[in-house]
Amino acid sequence: MGEPVNVKKPAALFVAATALIAGASAAASAADPAADPAGTRVTSLQQQAEQVLAGHPKALHVSADAVRYDGLTVTAAPKGQAALKDLDCAYGHLCMLVNGQKFDFYKCQTWNLNNWTGNGPFTNNQTPGTVARFFNKDGSVRWTSTAYEAGTATWDPIWSLRPC
Template sequence: MGEHVNIVKPAALLVAATALAAGSTVAAVADSTPDGTRVTSVQQVADHVLAGHPKVLSSSADQVRYDGLTLTKAPQGRITAKDLACDYGHLCMIVKGTKFDFYKCQTWTVSNWTGDGPFTNNQTPGTVAKFFNQDGSVRWTSTAYQAGTATWDPIYSLRPC
């Protein structure tokens, strides 16, 4: 089916031990870590969420790049719908003020995605992105090109293509 990629917060490691055996979880970036530490940049998120994760290609104060995903957080606040530029061939969304830009066809397990946010499916016309419930059933789909607002909870995994 494809590679599963997960990014897990340290406090969630015990809960997600079985998930880690199969992959990791892409967590929505929160304003603070489970231990209450205030997070002000994507680099701090990387320090707390991605420590030791081998898939991280690079990180800076406002961006973390993986093989197939780029996370971007506005340095002085939250990313908004106006910041949702999405390159051709990509599936982009904003979850909790952080832009997720998926560009690799694989299944991504996600956690801590709540609320509503904009999305853009700017992949090849007709490409179907699937968003899944906890039991693996399809919650909703988006056929490229499509843009709108989605409810992220309860999304547990997604496959951009």
Template sequence: MNILRPVTLLVAATALAVGGSTVAATAADPAGTRVTALQQAADQVLAGHPKALEVTADAVRYEGLTVTEAPAGRAARQDLACDYGHLCMVVAGTKFDFYTCQTWNVKNWTGDGPFTNNQTPGTVARFFNRDGSVRWTSTAYQAGTATWDPIWSVRPC
């Protein structure tokens, strides 16, 4: 388990913001590169969540959120697997699996991507504009494609 401190997250996010990269891709360390790439993807689209992370070869875990590589292929994008009680989406090629009721501030959400709201029937997920007003909602169960820009925060429940 690799616990990262808020300063590490800030450095990674800053490097991405200025077009840099903290990934040193080498043939000798493909798993390490994959882990770093996942963490950078998570850092790039999450803002204001300086909690410690658990980073594994397959996932970056926050309290209440798991970040993994997006499923490959057209069929996987159309039918995004999402455990019961979770809100899942693909943003910028990365899958976000929310399972805790809290507001998550996000940044750099662009483009379109699939989502699955597989929470308890009737649970409403809210997606907010920069000023805090509701941009759109999803009532469980619902799945489809969403336009992520400009989403500034998400509340799964």
């Protein structure tokens, strides 16, 4: 099945991207010196993002709210999208919302997951008949999704997944 990839790294990259969004908001409010008199919040958030991205040379900061890393794009989920059943997902991709983050998998490999909790929508928009597998801690299959399928899933306890 190939070497598993740890999603912890892309999730950390997402935190950096989220920091940039917050930094942009702080920059907008920085016009009001009372909001951030020293202007330190923007600088520290930007520095945090730069440090995380520097530690992962394969990561690409593709927008203020998205980071792409080796077959996966992680973005901030648009407000209100967590309630959707059919998540916007490009053809050939497996997408899901987990803890306010949209994970868009487009590379066939095993992905180790970290801190996935709660429920959220998913869309398996891969080629018809492609089976995504979600695994327990011991490596046994917890559940599968055959493309095309969309719905809501319980993320805990999912420990790894293979989109194809």
